[in-house]
Amino acid sequence: MRFKLSIPAWLSIFAILGSVFAGSVYAQQEPAQEDPTGLEDALPTEQLSQVKVVGFGDSLMAGYLLPVNAAFPQQLEKALNDKGVEVSIENAGVSGDTTTGGLSRIDWSIPDGTDLVILELGANDALRGIQPDITEKNLDDMLARLKERGISVILAGMIAPPNMGKDYAAKFNPIYPKLAQKYGVPLYPFFLDGVATKKDLLLEDGMHPNEKGVEAMVANFMPTIEKSLSDVQNKGTSGG
Numbered sequence: 001m002r003f004k005l006s007i008p009a010w011l012s013i014f015a016i017l018g019s020v021f022a023g024s025v026y027a028q029q030e031p032a033q034e035d036p037t038g039l040e041d042a043l044p045t046e047q048l049s050q051v052k053v054v055g056f057g058d059s060l061m062a063g064y065l066l067p068v069n070a071a072f073p074q075q076l077e078k079a080l081n082d083k084g085v086e087v088s089i090e091n092a093g094v095s096g097d098t099t100t101g102g103l104s105r106i107d108w109s110i111p112d113g114t115d116l117v118i119l120e121l122g123a124n125d126a127l128r129g130i131q132p133d134i135t136e137k138n139l140d141d142m143l144a145r146l147k148e149r150g151i152s153v154i155l156a157g158m159i160a161p162p163n164m165g166k167d168y169a170a171k172f173n174p175i176y177p178k179l180a181q182k183y184g185v186p187l188y189p190f191f192l193d194g195v196a197t198k199k200d201l202l203l204e205d206g207m208h209p210n211e212k213g214v215e216a217m218v219a220n221f222m223p224t225i226e227k228s229l230s231d232v233q234n235k236g237t238s239g240g
Contacts (some may be wrong), residue, residue, distance in 0.1 A: 051232060053077075053089040053112050053225075056102065057120030057156070060191055061093030063214070065203060070211040073118075075218045076225065087229065090114075098124045099138035106142050110151065115232050117146055118225070120156035120191050122175070126164060132171040139175065143183045152232050154224060155180045156191040186228055194220050 055073035063071025068091075069078075077089040078177045092109045094101065101119045110117060119142060125135040139155075146153050157176035160169040180187035192209070194216055195201045201213030209217060 007219060015219065049193060050110075051087045051115050051229060052113055053087055053118065054114050055089060055118045055120070056092045056106065056109060057118070057191075058093060058097040058124055059095035059208060060123065061118070061120050062091065063093065063097050064095050064208045066211055068189045070214060072214050072217060073234065075214050079218050079222060080225070080229075085226075085229065090105045092153075093120075096124060097121060098128070098130065099135050099142070100125075101129075103141055104139045110146070110149075114151050115236075116152045116154065116225075116228055118156060119143070119146075120158075122158040122172075123191075126158065126160040126168075126172055129164065129168070132168065135172065136175045136179070140182075141181055141235050143179060143185065148184060152228060152235070153183070153185045154228050155185050155187050157181075157187060157189045159190055186224055188221060188224050192217070 045121070053073075056215070061072055062073075071091055071093070073089040073091040073093070077087065080087055080089075090111075094105075099121045119139070121142075122135055122139065125132075143153060144181065155176055160172040162169070164172070176189065177187055179185075190196075195209050195213045198213070198216075200204070201209055201216055205209050
């Protein structure tokens with residue numbers, strides 16, 4: 001995903017769709033006296049070590065121009081480990097990938113035994129002007145394949161850049177909530193939420209997050225994945 005989108009352009013996105021994020025509800029854990037997130041009780045450490053997660057996406061997942069340990073999956077794994085959640089998170093991000101590319105590699109990129117996939121694709125589709133119905137069909141097929149394999153999913157959403165026009169955005173932006181509802185998976189509405197409009201959290205290209213930007217993304221994402229990890233464990237213990 002090697003492109004440049006100015007800060008004002010991203011500001012336009014939030015001006016148009018700010019209400020979407022204002023209304024978004026991120027899953028939160030009930031507080032406990034010894035564990036503020038409640039995750040420790042929901043997911044015992046000895047069982048947490050068995051949870052395997054794959055971050056499947058484009059350069060935003062891969063960690064474009066960042067050290068390996070600064071990419072989103074690695075920072076997320078460390079943040080969870082620091083809270084006593086012993087999960088492993090594999091980085092299956094490919095810079096420049098589209099949903100078509102993702103669909104072509106999802107079967108062999110997601111190893112057997114994976115419990116949870118963070119599915120983050122579509123930004124390059126929008127930037128290349130790929131028809132939204134193609135993007136939707138590809139994401140739909142990926143979600144279907146993961147469901148067939150019994151793998152849980154967090155769907156990370158994206159927003160069409162304003163230069164693509166209102167008509168394109170009207171078709172592209174609803175893809176993620178529509179598919180999340182269809183497959184009953186958690187939706188994280190905008191993967192760059194809290195980062196896209198902050199120049200100090202971006203690389204010089206004005207689009208990709210720098211190391212501090214990824215750190216902010218991880219902090220914002222934590223409640224969502226903590227809830228999903230709890231659901232994965234409950235699914236395992238119930239035999240579902």
